[in-house]
Amino acid sequence: MAGEQWGAAVRLLWGPPVTPARGPRRGLTLEGIAAAGVGIADAEGLGGVSMQRVAGELAVTKMALYRYVPGKAELVALMAEAAMPDPAVALDAALAAVGDGWRERLGVWARELLAGFRAHPWLLDATVGARALGPREVGWMERALAALEGCGLSGAEAMDAMVLLAGHVRGIAEQERAMGGAGGPDAELGAVLGEVVRLRGEEYPALAAALASVAEHGGQDQALRFGLERILDGIGLLVARRVTS
Template identity: 55%
Template sequence: MEETVRLLWGPPAGPRRGPKPALSLDRIADAGVGIADAEGLAALSMQRVAERLGKTKMSLYRYVPGRAELVALMVESAIGEPPGAAAGTPAGQGWRERLGHWARSQAAVFRQHPWLLDATLGARVMGPRELDWTEEALGALEGTGLTGAERLDAVVLLTGHVRGIAQQTRALAGPAEHPQEPEEPEEPEGPEGSDEAPEDRLASVMRRLTGDHGDRYPALTGALAEAAARPEERNQALEFGLERILDGLEALVTARSRA
């Protein structure tokens, strides 16, 4: 843990005598991110990163002591700056708009780097950028009348929704990330195969099942048929859940303001 804290939080190592270091932590992290983006976190190893950088595995250990510290650096690199730090971000928005933008930006990061879903689990050392994301969401809720615990729980609730949709989307989009153990290809579940949106693929499977067992599942059959007839409402799970969470928070904030 101490090594991870040092790598993520510094202070950076001072100048050393001798030749200029051939690598930097940023280059090492970027190489790891490239592997994980292409093949999943299971494919990541110190050896693979060294090969990608044209270096030996032993030379990599001069900068990063092991895989766990490497993953921590990759998370810090991939997660990027929180959305409020971006140039051109609209100012003067209310807490609801700010949190909505924050949650959608988080979902975009998970879509770009699905392996972050696995790398950001459990008790671990988080880097400055990752804490910046939490700080930004909590800052949006300041002055709403919510207690500190409620503000923290609100951020956890939003993150849990975003993560849940991202995990389901990843699972529906393809096989679990085990690139070193390829599975036999499966027949596509729907008429468009993998060209379908992930939620549409799931709906295709469910429609096939309810087509033969509709009497047992009349409510499900009816909901699927209505959804199929209104394509503009499909694949909106992220937005639907996000808006309902924000509705609930708004009701609580309003109640506190009246108290």
């Protein structure tokens, strides 16, 4: 059952503080354990994280760590919760500044979510698939859905709109990670394609024309904004349809 599969992680993320039933306490806390894991992941990626490594960082035995966290899946859940920006800090003031417009609020949401992935790129790996979600991640969902309240969308449509936005943000973050940071994946791709066009441009006239236009008029490294605006345009059409129906 799903509840049994994720029950331990849910209890760690949402339940009262954990006190081991036996053995020396050694001053461990879930916050300290998560912070140790986050430090390793920031330096080496999620693949560098193991119960043994985290125990070593905390100067305890792996068995002592298991008294607090039953396994790596639960450890990663705690790390993701610790690394996700607190929406009350990262979002609420910015949302208040843009007012009640759903479009502006979702734009803030998307940009701040990208900032979170940029700060901890391994979150892209830790926040996929069916898993237990912590209070911070659920808080991000709540704010996106709240931005769409009163727009006439069904619950399913609002959820799908949120997933669509998050997918666009994740795609940009994945490109940036592959390129080694937030330094312009469009420009890197453009440089590669420019060489292709230089050598074989006659075979790809549409591509050559597009790159020539970019060189003349600019417009690269705006993939986040361009995709975000087009997604919001589409949501806006659906909102308008619901309002007039």
